[in-house]
Amino acid sequence: MKDKIRKVIQKTYSSGLHTEVHELTSKVINLLGLSDEWANYVDIEVRNIMNKEPFNKTPIEERVLFLPHCLRDAESCEGEYGEKGLICHKCGRCDIMDIVEYAKNLGYKGVYIVPGGSIVYNIMSQNKPRGIIGVACYEELNQAMKKAREEGIPSQGILLTKAGCINTKVEKAEIARKLKK
Numbered sequence: 001m002k003d004k005i006r007k008v009i010q011k012t013y014s015s016g017l018h019t020e021v022h023e024l025t026s027k028v029i030n031l032l033g034l035s036d037e038w039a040n041y042v043d044i045e046v047r048n049i050m051n052k053e054p055f056n057k058t059p060i061e062e063r064v065l066f067l068p069h070c071l072r073d074a075e076s077c078e079g080e081y082g083e084k085g086l087i088c089h090k091c092g093r094c095d096i097m098d099i100v101e102y103a104k105n106l107g108y109k110g111v112y113i114v115p116g117g118s119i120v121y122n123i124m125s126q127n128k129p130r131g132i133i134g135v136a137c138y139e140e141l142n143q144a145m146k147k148a149r150e151e152g153i154p155s156q157g158i159l160l161t162k163a164g165c166i167n168t169k170v171e172k173a174e175i176a177r178k179l180k181k
C-alpha cells in the first residue's frame, strides 16, 4: 500500500493542480479511499515528494540525519548523553548502530540521536545543513519539517512504525532508500 500511495501522490503532484500540502493530502486520501489511520503517513509523504527535487540535489556531504533516542534499547543501551544527544557505543542491541554506520559510510555530514526537537533546532542553526532526513513520530516530524521549511532546508521525513516513548521501531530499508537518494 505504501508504494501505491507514493505513486498516487507523485502523479497527483506532477499534474500541477494541487500545490498545498493539506489540499494534496486530502485529494490522495479521497482518491484511494484511505481510512484515517493513513492520514499522517500521506501528509508526510506529500511533503517528502514536494521536497524531493531540492533534497536530491543536495550533496550527501551537506546532509544530516536525525534519529530519535527512543529507538535505543531502553533497558540496556550502553550509549551516553552529550550536548548533541545520545552517543551510541555500538552495543548492537538496537537498529541505531547499523543506521548510523550506513549513513556515515555514505558520507553524511552528521548523524544525531536526539531526545527532542530543541536539540534538532540548535543543530539546524549551528551546523547549517543543506538537507535533512528525520525519523520521528508524527508530532515531532510535523514540527521539525515545518521548521526546516522556514529555514529553507529541504527535508525528508520517515515515520516510526512503532511510536511511543521507549523501544520504538522504524523500517531500516525505508531509511536506506531515502539516505541514498
Ligand code: SF4
Pocket: 071, 072, 073, 076, 077, 078, 079, 087, 088, 089, 090, 091, 092, 093, 094, 095, 096, 097
Ligand atoms: S546500539 Fe547504540 S543506541 Fe542502540 S542500544 Fe546499543 S549503544 Fe544504545
